[in-house]
Amino acid sequence: MKLYDYPPAPNPRRVRIFLAEKGIEVPTEAVDLRQGAQLSEAFRRINPQCVVPYLVLDDGTGISESIAICRYFEALQPDPPLFGKTPLEQALVEMWSRRAEFEGLLAVADALRNSAPAFKNRALPGHDDYEQIPALVERGQRRTKRFFDVLEERLAHSTFLAGDFFSVADITAFVTVDFAGWIKLTLPETHINARRWYETVRARPSASA
Amino acid sequence: MKLYDYPPAPNPRRVRIFLAEKGIEVPTEAVDLRQGAQLSEAFRRINPQCVVPYLVLDDGTGISESIAICRYFEALQPDPPLFGKTPLEQALVEMWSRRAEFEGLLAVADALRNSAPAFKNRALPGHDDYEQIPALVERGQRRTKRFFDVLEERLAHSTFLAGDFFSVADITAFVTVDFAGWIKLTLPETHINARRWYETVRARPSASA
Numbered sequence: 001m002k003l004y005d006y007p008p009a010p011n012p013r014r015v016r017i018f019l020a021e022k023g024i025e026v027p028t029e030a031v032d033l034r035q036g037a038q039l040s041e042a043f044r045r046i047n048p049q050c051v052v053p054y055l056v057l058d059d060g061t062g063i064s065e066s067i068a069i070c071r072y073f074e075a076l077q078p079d080p081p082l083f084g085k086t087p088l089e090q091a092l093v094e095m096w097s098r099r100a101e102f103e104g105l106l107a108v109a110d111a112l113r114n115s116a117p118a119f120k121n122r123a124l125p126g127h128d129d130y131e132q133i134p135a136l137v138e139r140g141q142r143r144t145k146r147f148f149d150v151l152e153e154r155l156a157h158s159t160f161l162a163g164d165f166f167s168v169a170d171i172t173a174f175v176t177v178d179f180a181g182w183i184k185l186t187l188p189e190t191h192i193n194a195r196r197w198y199e200t201v202r203a204r205p206s207a208s209a
Numbered sequence: 210m211k212l213y214d215y216p217p218a219p220n221p222r223r224v225r226i227f228l229a230e231k232g233i234e235v236p237t238e239a240v241d242l243r244q245g246a247q248l249s250e251a252f253r254r255i256n257p258q259c260v261v262p263y264l265v266l267d268d269g270t271g272i273s274e275s276i277a278i279c280r281y282f283e284a285l286q287p288d289p290p291l292f293g294k295t296p297l298e299q300a301l302v303e304m305w306s307r308r309a310e311f312e313g314l315l316a317v318a319d320a321l322r323n324s325a326p327a328f329k330n331r332a333l334p335g336h337d338d339y340e341q342i343p344a345l346v347e348r349g350q351r352r353t354k355r356f357f358d359v360l361e362e363r364l365a366h367s368t369f370l371a372g373d374f375f376s377v378a379d380i381t382a383f384v385t386v387d388f389a390g391w392i393k394l395t396l397p398e399t400h401i402n403a404r405r406w407y408e409t410v411r412a413r414p415s416a417s418a
Contacts, residue, residue: 061297068304075296087284088270095277126312128355135342146337 003028003069004046004054010105010179011066012053013209017171018070020206022077026055034118039127050127067097070168082168089163096154096161096169104147104176111140111183144185147176148194155193159200166201174201212237212278213255213263219314219388220275221262222418226380227279229415231286235264243327248336259336276306279377291377298372305363305370305378313356313385320349320392353394356385361400369406375413383410 005012005028019026031037031052038050047054047062055063055072063069074083084090113119114136123130151173154161161169177187177198187194201207214221214237228235240246240261247259256263256271264272264281272278283292293299322328323345332339360382363370370378386396386407396403410416 057297063300063304065304065307068300068307071303072296072300075299087281088266090284091272091277091281094280095272095274098274098277124352130348131344133342133344133348135340135344139339139342143333 001026001055001057004031004043004052004056005029006031006033006052009033009052010108010175014066014168014171014175015053015069016209017175017206018082018168019073020209021080021082021166021171021204022073024073024077044127048127051125067168082166082171084162084165084167089165092162093167093169096167097172099150100147100161100169100172100176103143103150104173105179107140107143107147108176108179108183108185109140110136111138111144112179114140115183141183141185144180144183148180148185148187148191151177151187151194151197152191155197160197166204170197170201174198174207210235210264210266213240213252213261213265214238215240215242215261218242218261219317219384223275223377223380223384224262224278225418226384226415227291227377228282229418230289230291230375230380230413231282233282233286253336257336260334276377291375291380293371293374293376298374301371302376302378305376306381308359309356309370309378309381309385312352312359313382314388316349316352316356317385317388317392317394318349319345320347320353321388323349324392350392350394353389353392357389357394357396357400357403360386360396360403360406364402364406368409375410379406379410383407383416 003015003026005016007030031043033052037043038052044050046056047064049064051064053066053069055069057063063072071083074081084093113123114132114134119132121129121131123132123136158164160166161173180186187198212224212235214225216222216239240252242261246252247261253259255265256273258273260273262275262278264278266272272281280292283290293302322332323341323343328341330338330340332341332345367373369375370382389395396407
């Protein structure tokens with residue numbers, strides 16, 4: 001199998017951290033998103049959706065969507081569990097994964113992609129071009145700050161997002177906090193619980209994956 | 210347990226169809242989103258996020274996010290499986306679920322919530338108010354049509370979205386096609402494979418849940 005990757009981007013990083021937590025090594029190939037390589041004829045033939053990360057299995061089957069790739073490896077190798085064990089744990093991991101994505105990762109992406117010149121006509125990832133919408137910049141910044149508050153509220157009562165165990169929800173939220181640096185937003189000094197959690201996650205060997 | 214519900218809205222419908230497929234009955238209580246009941250003091254005390262569907266367990270634990278609620282019931286009662294069985298099936302269900310949400314459901318929601326007077330200052334669901342952004346209306350319509358093309362392309366080669374088995378990905382996509390009717394978009398006559406799939410899903414008893 002092969003994982004199409006791009007080291008600086010947040011979504012491929014989620015998958016790399018996940019694989020590092022599992023101790024799984026997968027051959028990777030970088031697709032230079034900064035140069036638009038995901039839109040090249042060569043990569044379109046591999047993934048017509050024109051997104052990374054993208055996992056291609058030995059039989060040619062392709063899997064897009066970071067969390068779909070993570071689930072594939074979770075099912076292949078359940079230990080250590082990163083999607084929860086009990087029904088309630090599984091539900092809370094799913095809930096916090098989604099909240100981290102919708103309220104955090106997508107908010108930062110909106111603020112960045114609708115303002116940075118490098119994303120002109122690329123306000124959304126994928127095959128089609130979409131113009132930047134300036135109103136999404138301020139909204140994305142506001143939502144990112146609100147997400148930091150959500151993290152602080154939750155982590156004042158919980159070691160990790162889904163409970164007292166590390167999960168894929170923490171990976172997404174951690175990557176989101178770093179990604180927010182691209183729009184010059186950081187966890188406020190006042191958010192002591194979120195900062196304690198951030199440092200805990202950053203200290204894991206997987207964080208440098 | 211109790212499921213906070215609102216029959217006309219697409220997300221609670223996804224959960225109701227899922228439960229009907231499983232043959233699980235859960236007591237429900239309607240929260241009248243049209244009247245803004247999700248923002249009332251009474252409902253804020255139940256779910257400070259101010260969204261439905263919302264599942265409250267007997268011990269008081271709350272679960273938001275439609276797919277998190279579905280996963281809870283999948284783990285409690287695995288049959289019939291709606292998130293896939295093998296690792297590859299699980300990955301493809303996750304991938305198509307997410308594509309149906311990001312490329313379909315969220316696109317329709319953007320077009321609707323940024324135009325309809327009923328959603329003034331409510332461009333996004335949840336606790337906080339967000340102004341409507343007119344540029345998201347046309348983008349949402351364009352993305353919805355593109356999603357119909359994605360469905361047609363996929364369903365020309367596959368009985369259901371994730372393969373030859375019905376899954377939660379089909380539930381999301383089916384609900385999205387009906388939801389698109391709210392912005393006056395329907396599967397084009399030319400999309401014969403998507404229409405065949407739509408009629409197959411609509412014929413299931415769960416579709417009326």
